[in-house]
Amino acid sequence: MSDVTVRQLAQVLGMPVDKLVEQFSEAGMKVSGPDQVVSSTEKVKLLGFLRRTHGKKEASPTPEASPKQITLKRKQVSEITVSAGAARGKTVNIEVRQKRTYVKRNEIDEQEQPVSEEREHALRLLAESKAKQEVELKRLRDMDDKQRAVEDAKRREEDAKRAAIEAERRAEEAAKEAQRLAEVEAARLAAEEEARSKKPADGKAAKVEEKKAHPPKVERPPEKAPPKKDGAEPPHRHKGNRGSHRMQLDEASEEDFGGASRFLAGELHLSGDHARRTKKRPRGKEMPRHVPAGTFSRPTAPVTREIAIGESITVADLANKLALKGSEVVKALFKMGVMATINQTIDHETAVLVVEELGHKASKATGKDAESVLAAVQAGNTADQESRPPIVTIMGHVDHGKTSLLDYIRRTKVAAGEAGGITQHIGAYHVKTPKGVITFLDTPGHAAFTAMRARGARLTDIVVLVVAADDGVMPQTLEAIQHAKAANVPLIVAINKMDKPDALPERVKQGLIQHEVVPEEYGGETQCVPVSAKTGMGVDDLLDGILLQAEVMELKAASEGRASGIVVESSLDKGRGPVATVLVQRGTLRKGDFLVCGVQYGRMRAMFNEVGQQIAEAGPSIPVVVLGLSGVPEAGDDFIVVADERLAKEVAAQREQKKRETRLVKTGATKLEDMFSQMAAGEMRVLNLVVKADVQGSVEALRDALVNLSNDSIRINVIASGVGGITESDATLAAASKAVVIGFNVRADGTARKIITENGLDLRYFSIIYDVIDQVKQVASGLLGKEIREEIIGVAQVRDVFRSSKFGQIAGCMVIEGNVKRNKPIRVLRDNVVIFEGELESLRRFKEAVEDVRNGMECGIGVKQYNDVRAGDQIECFERIEVARSL
Known part of the structure; x- marks a missing residue:
């Protein structure tokens, strides 16, 4: 480290020279000025002082501070000439780099040898010494803060005294300048009086010469100086008289010479203490030059919140309740092994774990919400019932x-x-x-x-x-x-x-x-x-x-009280907005009532009857068209009248949030697995069935066999049966009557599958009549055993048919659902009706035999012992699995 001056060292460190000089003084080294040369020893001494001040271990030039390892790098460059190929005769540079690291032997020995008791004692003493040193440094810092505060107060007093002295000096200079101007003006007046006493012979010429030498003065009334603000001198402006800069003085205007001296001295735009640009601070109150120590408060303790969580909640809503960023909640979920985005919904248990992981408390959401208030209001409506x-x-x-x-x-x-x-x-x-x-x-x-x-x-x-x-x-x-x-x-x-x-x-x-x-x-x-x-x-x-x-x-209903009913249909009218046809079931609906209809709410602006005439009210079993809702409700939604708009808005917002958080789960469909638990309750249960088969004989046989399984505990009721595939009408009927859908050698079309999935219906496919009878019989008689289920794992659609000398007829197919596997049984369907059941003879892709083909890929399928596959047929790949029943 070479010797440098204080100024150069401050420039390298990026700090003011005065601050560096002050640090040298605090370290006990006298520095005369910024051009003084600082030696390497002084710089090391300053570094040690600063490290001790900040509570760090002082770096001493001991063998321990020497490097513990040395890394050597070597690079060799050589050239070779290419003697063959397209690049023949070209020279190629070859660079070889080597890197080796050498470690001190004593460092390896220290790592290998165990820590002795003496070393542990020494480390403990060292830790205690560091703790004492930190306490001492904190005490010294507190003393430095107090001393700095005293020095700041002294500095402010000195600045105030210096400002007072400067003001007195300026006042004296203004008085002297005014006196000088008065003397100059008196001398001028005396000269004019002497020239006036000497009259020339040619009076006319003399007057002309006098006018040229002394143009006539224009006396102007003295302008009042603007009022002074907080003791500051007002600015003075000068307006000359067309070529004349003279001023007429008298005894009354001597006080204003201070302002005139400012103008004559070239200080037109500023007063003595810059009163034009800055506000005059009250005397004795100076702004601090720096922020004293202790101004900022220390960070407070972490805030622990109690979060109310319902059955489910989105990640974004949970982050809002925790007052955190959504990314932090997502990160906590990822650490727990839950891959969720900010818009996904998590269940109550997962949300509780996340809240506790982030240091907060979780609680179950209470029932004191808008829906509870609405239910209490609806239950309190106990009016007398009348015929409807x-x-x-x-x-x-x-x-x-x-x-x-x-x-x-x-x-x-x-x-x-x-x-x-x-x-x-x-x-x-x-x-x-x-x-x-x-x-x-x-x-x-x-x-x-x-x-x-x-x-x-x-x-x-x-x-x-x-x-x-x-x-x-x-x-x-x-x-x-x-x-x-x-x-x-x-x-x-x-x-x-x-x-x-x-x-x-x-x-x-x-x-x-x-x-x-x-x-x-x-x-x-x-x-x-x-x-x-x-x-x-x-x-x-x-x-x-x-x-x-x-x-x-x-038929009876309460005609008085708040109305409630059902939406028959709804639409969006371009001129009137959301329009809903509602049927009142209870109470009286009046114009001006606040209405909650599903996730929509509003005030009834108008009501119309069937012919479009406005009416004021509607009783039970009367349909009306209403205007004023916030949006278009869904057909079948319930509506109810509430007391005010606030409650209506809260109920609609809560329903919208629930609809957004969780998917509507309909538990009305009856499952075969649930029937035995219902029988255990000792009640008479009814199992509704919708049966569809490929031929009429199978329909009659299934219906008679299933109905004859009824006993004292359970009654089998076939509410609908028919021939052909399962249609939308069958699925809708099953949803309305909570029935199990059975398909015997038939399948459901796309619309029916969508309705079945949305309503959570139990749909089962069979190909053997005994499997149907056995499964229903086991549930009806209370016998538990293994259940044989057929699960469809893939469906391929036949696009074209080819001939092969080895396998006969080959169906060129596209897999549209799941996977088609080679070792699984298949069925051939035509118009959703099973026409053949067997197994695959070959499964190929591009002339190569494969084990399975995924969704969206083409393949060639050879059906064993069947040569009547046509374009448009579907080949269904399935597997039979055994599932043990459990209560």
């Missing part, structure tokens, strides 16, 4: 006269009485008759009806089945009967088209008897009313029958 109009749904086969019957009722009973009409976009209306009011729900499609039943909407009271007398019972008529039975509502049959000559009502009744719908004439409970939508025959009898059935059912 029935809600009727009309169903039937296409072209059997449903629309014509509705049109006749609208024309004769609604329009004539001016009580409202029917419009197709509303979907619900009510009819006033001499015997009472009837509400018709215009949902001719069975899919919408069963979808409402599947969501638990207790909406329909009576189903009117329209059957044409000249056509009889048709497939959609059977579906309507099955839906009415699944919904457990009374059925009234309207035998339409009685005005035709080929009408045979008895044939219709015979067809209904075959499907367990027995008319009253034959000792049953179902009303069969002959009607004609064209002539109006029997329409009054049909309305009377509906009212009679409603009277038997004793």
Whole structure:
């Protein structure tokens, strides 16, 4: 280390020279100035002082501080000439680098030899010495802070004295300057008076010369100086008189000479203490030149929060409750082995572990939320119940006269009485008759009806089945009967088209008897009313029958209190915004009420009846169109009136959060595994089944065999059966009636699979009738054993068929689901119906035999002992597994 000056050393260290000189003085070394030469010894001494001040171990030039290892690097460069190839005759540089590290022997010995007791004692003493040294250094730092505070106070007093002396000096200079100007002006006046006493001969010429030498003075009134602010002198501005810089003085203006001296001395823009640019601080209060020690408080202890967590929560919401970044929560989850993003949902147990890992406390979310308040308000509404109009749904086969019957009722009973009409976009209306009011729900499609039943909407009271007398019972008529039975509502049959000559009502009744719908004439409970939508025959009898059935059912609801009901349908109107058709089930809905409808809320700005007229209120079983919701609700959502907008907004926000956090899990579907646990409770259970098979004989055999398995503990109920693949209608019916779907040599199409997945239904495929009977029989009799299941692991679609001399017919396929494996059994399906079951003879890709083919890849499949594969068929690869039952 060479000798340098203090200035050079400060430049190298990047610090002010004054501070470096001060550090040398504190270290006990006298430095005369920045140009003094500092030796290497002095620099080492300064370094040791600074290390001791900051509590670090002083580096001493001892053998221990010498390097413990040395690394040597060597580089050799040589050249070679290429003698062959395209680069022949070129010279190539070859560089060889070597690196070797040498370690002291004593360091290796110290690492190998164990630590003795004396060394441990010495280390302990050294630690105690360091602790004492830290305490001493802290005490010295505190003393330095106090001393520095005293020095700062002294420095401020000296600055104040220096400022006072400077102000006095400036005042004296201003007085002297004013006196000098007064003397100059007096001399000028005396000279003018002497020149005026000597009059020249030519008075006119003399006057001209006098004007040239002394132009006339223009006396101006003295300007008042602006008021002084906080003792500061005001600035003085000069405005000359067109070539004249003279000023007329008198005794009254001598006080203002201080300001004039500022102007004459060239200090136009500033006063003595810069009062124009800065505020005048109160006398005796100076701003500190630096922040004294102890100004900043020490960091506080970590804040421990108590986080309320529900059944599930998103990572982003958990981070907001913890007042942390989302990345920190994600990092904590990754450390726990949970791979989750900031938008994913985690369960309660995982969230509790994360909260505790981050140093906070977790608690279970209490029930004191908006939903609880809403439930308490709804439970507190105990008004007296009164009779209400029935809600009727009309169903039937296409072209059997449903629309014509509705049109006749609208024309004769609604329009004539001016009580409202029917419009197709509303979907619900009510009819006033001499015997009472009837509400018709215009949902001719069975899919919408069963979808409402599947969501638990207790909406329909009576189903009117329209059957044409000249056509009889048709497939959609059977579906309507099955839906009415699944919904457990009374059925009234309207035998339409009685005005035709080929009408045979008895044939219709015979067809209904075959499907367990027995008319009253034959000792049953179902009303069969002959009607004609064209002539109006029997329409009054049909309305009377509906009212009679409603009277038997004793339909009642509370007409007072806050309204509640169900959304029939909804849409988004360009001019009116969200529009919802709601059916009031309880209470009275009034204009201006605050409404919560699913995840939407709002205030009822307007209410309309069926013909578009504004109304003020609607009672039970009355459909109305409402405006004012925040968004479009879903069909089937419940609505309820609340007290204020705050509660409505909180309930809607909480429902939206739950909908976002967790996926709707529907537990209504019955599982075969759950039946035995239900039987253990000692209750009579009903197992609903939907059976579809490839041929009618299999359907009848399965239905009879399964129904005969019923006993005192469980009743097997086949609510629907048919031939062909499982369709959307079958899946919707199963969801409405909580049934198990059984496919015997048939499969479900894409729409049906989607509905089954969304509703969590139990769908099972079989190819042997004994497997179906055995599984249901084991559950019904309470016997536990191994269950044989068939799981589909892959599906390949046949794109083209080729001929092979070795294997015969080869199907060129594309795997569309799962994997196709070579050693697994297969089935060939055509139009979702099994036509062959066997095994693979060959599985190849690009003329090479493979064990399996993944989804999205092409392959060639040879089916053993089957040569009727066609383009468009599906080859299904499956496996049979045994699953042990457990309670």
